[in-house]
Amino acid sequence: MNPPGIVNAVLLDPTNLRDAPGLWTIRFDGDRIGSVEKQNGRAAMPCPSGMLDARRGLVVPSLVDAHVHLDLAYSLTQVPPNDSGTLLEAIELWQEAKSHMLAPDVCERALRAVRDEIAGGTGYIRSHVDVGSMADYRLCEGVLAARQQAKDLCFIELVAFPQDGLMRDPGAVDHLRRAMRDGVNLVGGIPHIESTQRDGLRHLEMVFDLAAEFDADIDVHIDETDDPHSVYAEYLASMTMERGWQNRVTASHVCALGSYPDAHASRVIDLIAAAQIAVVTNPGVNLHLQGRFDRYPKRRGLTRVSELLARGVPVAAGQDCIADPFYPLGNGKMLDQAFLLVHADHMNTSGAIRQAFDMVSGMAGRVIGLARHAIVDDAPANLAVFDAEDVIELVRVRPTPHWTVYRGRVVAGTAAN
Numbered sequence: 473m474n475p476p477g478i479v480n481a482v483l484l485d486p487t488n489l490r491d492a493p494g495l496w497t498i499r500f501d502g503d504r505i506g507s508v509e510k511q512n513g514r515a516a517m518p519c520p521s522g523m524l525d526a527r528r529g530l531v532v533p534s535l536v537d538a539h540v541h542l543d544l545a546y547s548l549t550q551v552p553p554n555d556s557g558t559l560l561e562a563i564e565l566w567q568e569a570k571s572h573m574l575a576p577d578v579c580e581r582a583l584r585a586v587r588d589e590i591a592g593g594t595g596y597i598r599s600h601v602d603v604g605s606m607a608d609y610r611l612c613e614g615v616l617a618a619r620q621q622a623k624d625l626c627f628i629e630l631v632a633f634p635q636d637g638l639m640r641d642p643g644a645v646d647h648l649r650r651a652m653r654d655g656v657n658l659v660g661g662i663p664h665i666e667s668t669q670r671d672g673l674r675h676l677e678m679v680f681d682l683a684a685e686f687d688a689d690i691d692v693h694i695d696e697t698d699d700p701h702s703v704y705a706e707y708l709a710s711m712t713m714e715r716g717w718q719n720r721v722t723a724s725h726v727c728a729l730g731s732y733p734d735a736h737a738s739r740v741i742d743l744i745a746a747a748q749i750a751v752v753t754n755p756g757v758n759l760h761l762q763g764r765f766d767r768y769p770k771r772r773g774l775t776r777v778s779e780l781l782a783r784g785v786p787v788a789a790g791q792d793c794i795a796d797p798f799y800p801l802g803n804g805k806m807l808d809q810a811f812l813l814v815h816a817d818h819m820n821t822s823g824a825i826r827q828a829f830d831m832v833s834g835m836a837g838r839v840i841g842l843a844r845h846a847i848v849d850d851a852p853a854n855l856a857v858f859d860a861e862d863v864i865e866l867v868r869v870r871p872t873p874h875w876t877v878y879r880g881r882v883v884a885g886t887a888a889n
Contacts, residue, residue: 473882476500478524478857480516481531483508483847486834489826491862495528500853503879507849524875524882526857530866533845534595534626534854534876535806536836539691539724539752539790541633542599542618543570543578543611544798545585551797559696559761562798563665567636569797570607578614579621585794586622588804590884593856593873595626598691598790598840600633600660600724603651605643612651625883627854629840631691633660638678639671645678652686659683661692663704676707680715689720689841691752695728698762698771700736702728709743718748722839724790726751726775727762737776745783750839753777754792755812757799777817781827788836789813789828806832807870814867822864829863853880 477499483492495516499506511517519525544566551569554562582599589597601615612632619628632651634644638661648659661679663672676692683690695702705726712721723744729737744751753775762773780787789809793799810828813819819828830836837845844851856873860866875885 474880475524475882476522478526478531479519480511480528481526481857482528482861483531484863486846489830489863498531498847498855500880503853505847505849505851505853508847524857526874527859528861529874530858530860530862531847532833532856532858533837533847534856534878535593535832536596536788536840536842536845537589537594537791537804537806537832538598538788538836538839539754539792540585540597540599541601541793541796542582542585542597542615543601544796545794546581546796548795548797548800554797556764557760558764559798562761563635565797567604567606570602570604570611573607573610575610575614575617578611579617582615582618583621585804586618586626586628588794589791589806590626590876590878591872592803592805592807593858593876594804594806595854595856595876595878596837596840596842597626597628598631599628600631600691601651601656602635603632603644603647604634604636604641605647606636606641609647609650612647612654612656616654616656624879626878629657631658631660632656633662633693635662635665637662637665638675639666648682652682652688658689658691659686661690662696663692664695664697664702672704673707676704676711680711680717683717684715689722690717691722691724694723694726696725697728698731698765698773699728700731700733705729706740706743709740709747709749712747712749721747722750722752724752725754725758727758727773729775730771730773737779741776741779741783741785744780745785750786750788751775751780752788752790752839753813754790755809755816756802757792759812759816760799760801772816774816777813778819778824786835786839787831788839789831805870807867810867811870825867826863829867854878857885
């Protein structure tokens, strides 16, 4: 369905994420927004033939999942149970299971996850894909095929992710290069998986070398642990500035930052801000996996979201995992991640709740490099229409959108085709 636009929409003022006064009409011009016009009076207007009627519902730019693993999605039944619930056991279980997985199965599961994300209002996905040698490139082949099949439904960019390391798994380097040649967008990494800190630092250096080789941005899993001795974030910031890669690096997870003493954490946050690094937290998965070695009190597992935001660091929230050995839950509904973030980081004020929504919407778009992620003239016609009167209600109730629109076409919801 290709509607000419939407009437009777409530829009957000991007400066404060509060409702803009009145009702609005959004007109599409092909795959872009042609115009955004305020309607006369406060009463809803009759809906012209073919238009979508928001019925005073909130219309927002498409939601953004800034961190997910499509190759892992819905693999839970293919992997033995993660009885400890820890990240380390999940990695071990996944390492064995992925050696038997075939690209068509990966593609099918990834497409299921993509459809679930779209049904929840998501229009932009950044997925990490395992290029470790154990899977012999089959995972990457499957996700690349899924991206191709979903190209008219949403935007998907991929990160080549050496899950088992670069020093521990030297064969991953060739797979990573192949992935970049095949159209994967970013270079990934996971330095804390290496056996020693020296190897972890060499891992980071190789990530930057590969990024320079392909002139690519970087998104690394960094300090995904409660261990306060894991300090790769500060090395990442230092290398970013040394290599001139400012505004081109994302640090995902950064959980150990929550375990540092306050003075050390403040210094690291200053470094991250100075290096112009973006951060992605994954509320559901971080809450589930971290703190497993604590008795009481238990750490919450997330990075220092509010402190990073206060220093001007852009932070997004990601889904990370969907029904896999790392996280048995997960559903691709990004409003759930905003909801969890409100609880996990005590974002209880109305302004903070709006901020949590922004971390799966506008700010998340900036984290993954979207230039015009807003409902304005000539922006991409990628948006979601919700039955909610404002952002607070949206995060509280987390409704399924009436419609998800991508490039001016309804791709989920009523009359999607």
